[in-house]
Amino acid sequence: MQFTVLRSIVGACVSAIKTPRRRAGGAARRNREASMGLEPLEQRMALTVAAPSIRLAPASDTGIPRDRITSVVRPVFTGTAPARSSVVVYADGNKLGVATATAQGAWSLATPVAMTLTSGAHEITASAYSRARVWSTETKMSMTVDPAPTASLAYDSVNGIATLTFSEPVSGVKLSNLRLSGRSQSGYTITNVPITDSRARQFVGLITLSQSPDATTFTFQEQLTLAEPGRYTLSFVKTGVVDRAGNPLAAGVSTAPFPII
Numbered sequence: 001m002q003f004t005v006l007r008s009i010v011g012a013c014v015s016a017i018k019t020p021r022r023r024a025g026g027a028a029r030r031n032r033e034a035s036m037g038l039e040p041l042e043q044r045m046a047l048t049v050a051a052p053s054i055r056l057a058p059a060s061d062t063g064i065p066r067d068r069i070t071s072v073v074r075p076v077f078t079g080t081a082p083a084r085s086s087v088v089v090y091a092d093g094n095k096l097g098v099a100t101a102t103a104q105g106a107w108s109l110a111t112p113v114a115m116t117l118t119s120g121a122h123e124i125t126a127s128a129y130s131r132a133r134v135w136s137t138e139t140k141m142s143m144t145v146d147p148a149p150t151a152s153l154a155y156d157s158v159n160g161i162a163t164l165t166f167s168e169p170v171s172g173v174k175l176s177n178l179r180l181s182g183r184s185q186s187g188y189t190i191t192n193v194p195i196t197d198s199r200a201r202q203f204v205g206l207i208t209l210s211q212s213p214d215a216t217t218f219t220f221q222e223q224l225t226l227a228e229p230g231r232y233t234l235s236f237v238k239t240g241v242v243d244r245a246g247n248p249l250a251a252g253v254s255t256a257p258f259p260i261i
Contacts, residue, residue, distance in 0.1 A: 049136040052081035052101075054089070054126045056143060057108065063246035068143040071245040073118075074111040075143070081107050081128040082136075090125045091117060101128070119147040146245035153236050160222030162234055169215040172240040175207060178220055182232030192235070195220070203228050 055061075056068055060075035081087045081101040089096045089109050099109040111117065121144050128136040150167045162178065176194040183189045184203060193200045195207045210219045238249035 049085075049128065049130060049134050050082050051136040051139045052085075052087050052107065052126045052128045053079040054124060054139050054141045055079055063146075063242065063244050067244065068141070069146050069245045070143065071146055071148070071247045073116045073145055074113065075117070076108060076110045077124065077126070078106070078108045079126065079139075080105045081126075082130065085128040085130050085136075087126055087128050091115065091122055117145045119145050144245075146243060146247060148247040148250040149243045150250050151236065151238070151241075153234070155234055162220040164218045164220070164236055166216045166218075166243075168243050170241050170243050171215065172242055173209070173211070173218045174240070175209050175220070177237050177239070177241065178207070179235050179237055180204060180232055181235065182230055184228045184230035186228060186230075188228070188230075190232075192237075203230065203232060 054077055055066075056070060057076040057078045058065070060070055060072045060077075061068060062070045062072060077089055077096075079087070083101060083103050083105050085101050087099045087101060087107045087109070089099065091111070094115065096111055096115050097109050099107040101107040121142065124141045124143060126139045126141075146168075149170055151164060153162065153164050155162045164173065164178075174196075176196045178195040179192045180195060180200040180203065181191050181193070182203075190199055190203065195201075195204070201207075205222055208221050210221065211217070242248055
């Protein structure tokens with residue numbers, strides 16, 4: 001009886017010991033997840049990879065800082081991404097290149113010569129992937145390449161109004177940008193003298209400057225009659241005038257002088 005009891009105990013102990021089952025293989029696991037309506041594990045992992053940030057490098061964001069309006073046609077893009085990941089950058093769907101994030105997660109990519117951006121709006125996108133080719137979601141950024149502005153100058157001699165019109169909003173327009181040249185009836189000659197100069201005021205009197213709300217049109221208005229009749233010309237000097245992207249007036253802009261009689 002004792003032997004039989006001992007054998008039963010041993011048998012029970014042996015039967016209680018189960019051989020561990022091996023985990024299902026990759027294919028079996030994926031099939032099981034699919035039958036449960038789950039995404040494969042690899043896809044779920046991809047969603048955990050941090051998306052990169054993207055911005056224009058300070059030197060590439062000319063004019064107003066961080067407004068993403070620039071005169072640079074081959075800008076440098078920077079941002080952060082998972083450490084040592086690869087960052088793929090596109091402009092309007094065209095691949096600009098691949099940057100590698102540092103151990104601190106910083107990355108930078110310069111637009112190649114062959115991919116120079118044209119004037120106008122652009123959509124820049126960036127995605128990061130790890131060494132295991134696990135991808136992040138996509139980050140988007142809009143930016144604008146702004147060409148240099150143009151200008152035209154018109155003078156209404158009847159009403160004594162000079163109107164300067166720009167192709168886009170600008171800043172930096174001053175009375176001193178307006179210059180007077182010519183010869184008075186008494187024979188006195190002046191050459192390219194700023195309107196703010198006292199030598200000009202004795203011929204054209206006081207001039208005031210007003211600006212349209214959108215900063216595209218500037219009006220110079222005479223407040224007094226010409227002090228000394230003669231034939232004079234009015235011209236505009238573009239020094240210091242820039243648009244939102246920091247562009248000066250386009251080279252070779254013709255702001256032809258108009259006669260003041």
